[in-house]
Amino acid sequence: MSETEKTEFEPKIVAYVCNWCTYLGADLAGTNRLEYPSNVRIVRLPCTGRIDFNLIIKAFEMGADMVVVSGCHPGDCHYTAGNYHARRRWTLFRDLLETMGIDLNRIHFAWISAAEGKKFAEFITEITDTARQLGPYRAYREICE
Amino acid sequence: MIEELRQSCRKLLEDGTVNVVIAYGQSDPEGPVYPIFVTKPDDADKIVWNRQCYANLTTYLTRKEIKALGKSAILVKGCDARSLVVLEQESQVDRATVYVIGLACDGVGEPDLAGKCRVCEVHMPRAVDVTIGTAAEEQHDSQERYAAVEEFMKKSPEERMAFWKQEFERCVRCYACRGVCPLCYCNQCIVDKNRPVVIDTSASLKGNFAWNITRAFHLAGRCVGCGECTRVCPAGIDLRLLNASLARSAEENFNYRAGMDPETPPVIGTYNAEDKENFIQ
Ligand code: SF4
Ligand code: SF4
Ligand code: SF4
Ligand code: FES
Numbered sequence: 085m086s087e088t089e090k091t092e093f094e095p096k097i098v099a100y101v102c103n104w105c106t107y108l109g110a111d112l113a114g115t116n117r118l119e120y121p122s123n124v125r126i127v128r129l130p131c132t133g134r135i136d137f138n139l140i141i142k143a144f145e146m147g148a149d150m151v152v153v154s155g156c157h158p159g160d161c162h163y164t165a166g167n168y169h170a171r172r173r174w175t176l177f178r179d180l181l182e183t184m185g186i187d188l189n190r191i192h193f194a195w196i197s198a199a200e201g202k203k204f205a206e207f208i209t210e211i212t213d214t215a216r217q218l219g220p221y222r223a224y225r226e227i228c229e
Numbered sequence: 230m231i232e233e234l235r236q237s238c239r240k241l242l243e244d245g246t247v248n249v250v251i252a253y254g255q256s257d258p259e260g261p262v263y264p265i266f267v268t269k270p271d272d273a274d275k276i277v278w279n280r281q282c283y284a285n286l287t288t289y290l291t292r293k294e295i296k297a298l299g300k301s302a303i304l305v306k307g308c309d310a311r312s313l314v315v316l317e318q319e320s321q322v323d324r325a326t327v328y329v330i331g332l333a334c335d336g337v338g339e340p341d342l343a344g345k346c347r348v349c350e351v352h353m354p355r356a357v358d359v360t361i362g363t364a365a366e367e368q369h370d371s372q373e374r375y376a377a378v379e380e381f382m383k384k385s386p387e388e389r390m391a392f393w394k395q396e397f398e399r400c401v402r403c404y405a406c407r408g409v410c411p412l413c414y415c416n417q418c419i420v421d422k423n424r425p426v427v428i429d430t431s432a433s434l435k436g437n438f439a440w441n442i443t444r445a446f447h448l449a450g451r452c453v454g455c456g457e458c459t460r461v462c463p464a465g466i467d468l469r470l471l472n473a474s475l476a477r478s479a480e481e482n483f484n485y486r487a488g489m490d491p492e493t494p495p496v497i498g499t500y501n502a503e504d505k506e507n508f509i510q
Binding site (some may be wrong): 137138141142145158159165168169171172173174175176177178179180182183184185186187192193194195207223224227228 | 388390434442450470500
């Protein structure tokens with residue numbers, strides 16, 4: 085890839101977030117006029133417990149370069165324990181992806197509360213930078229062609 | 230051992246303890262062994278037990294045709310007994326309505342012993358009502374259990390992805406892996422849902438990846454490693470490797486092995502506030 089192509093690459097990032105914490109955190113970032121890259125497409129779901137792993141696969145199938153999964157901090161889930169259940173599944177799911185040879189640098193997990201607009205903006209900025217450095221995620225896209 | 234087995238089955242049918250015995254049959258000693266559903270005491274003589282008895286019969290316990298027959302008895306090897314434990318934990322089988330006949334087992338596979346049998350720790354089945362025969366117990370450590378996974382993980386991610394591409398390319402989406410698995414008992418599988426379509430149903434690489442990831446992950450922390458899915462796959466896909474990688478993850482992260490102990494709560498559907506989260510920002 086030439087240098088010019090590299091600078092022109094804008095990663096597509098899909099963020100699956102829970103309605104009660106991270107979505108409100110993103111909203112707060114907006115109302116506070118904090119800047120963060122527009123590469124991220126936010127998909128709002130009721131709870132991290134509802135973020136099915138098939139959604140992550142779907143994002144990669146549709147050409148995402150990076151996927152973000154984020155919800156309420158432990159102890160703060162609106163449905164008490166959705167995030168605890170999700171956390172266990174993610175642990176197992178990451179190991180499965182690793183065995184499959186899927187790049188774990190392409191999936192990021194975070195706890196971001198409704199009050200953490202700043203954390204949201206910083207987190208998105210940081211992973212967008214990482215995604216730019218990593219370049220397009222072709223490995224999964226190729227199998228979908 | 231076989232006479233003792235046939236005798237007990239005959240008796241269970243004669244005295245009405247059960248209406249059906251789910252067992253192994255074989256019409257030709259050189260031919261394949263298949264599941265039989267014995268309802269008449271006289272047919273108990275048709276039951277066989279040998280190294281071709283691969284099938285995990287517990288998969289039939291959740292079928293409505295079998296449930297309709299009433300109380301059942303079932304033959305289980307040690308590995309099959311593990312899936313019965315999971316089925317009970319998941320409220321799919323009412324243990325009180327099933328009479329479980331454990332078979333002491335030195336292993337299946339001819340002439341070579343099946344891979345799972347080389348690291349088997351349940352030659353004498355657990356959580357059964359009666360055990361027929363005796364077999365020597367063995368202990369194995371997790372390194373032996375997951376040797377194939379460890380070896381595979383030495384490859385680079387690109388090599389691993391290339392390997393699965395080669396494997397999944399051959400998948401014809403027959404769903405035999407699902408059909409045979411005792412723990413794939415959903416009334417409607419997600420892959421059959423069409424509003425919306427979650428997983429591409431064509432046998433394309435895209436759909437085959439999504440399907441195989443889904444099958445493996447829906448069995449995360451539940452698969453007991455009976456190996457039936459791998460045995461029946463007409464494409465010879467190494468499903469065992471994926472299953473084992475998840476079993477290894479469940480053991481390493483949560484110290485959990487599916488179906489080994491009815492008292493241990495399952496890893497999925499429970500949680501611990503202190504579970505590790507070093508990958509979450
Ligand atoms: S894994 Fe153990 S119980 Fe199962 S068939 Fe092999 S030796 Fe028998
Ligand atoms: S049995 Fe094999 S070929 Fe059939 S759907 Fe399962 S993985 Fe694919
Ligand atoms: S996934 Fe395969 S090995 Fe695991 S329980 Fe089901 S049939 Fe047995
Ligand atoms: S509601 Fe936010 S994680 Fe459950």
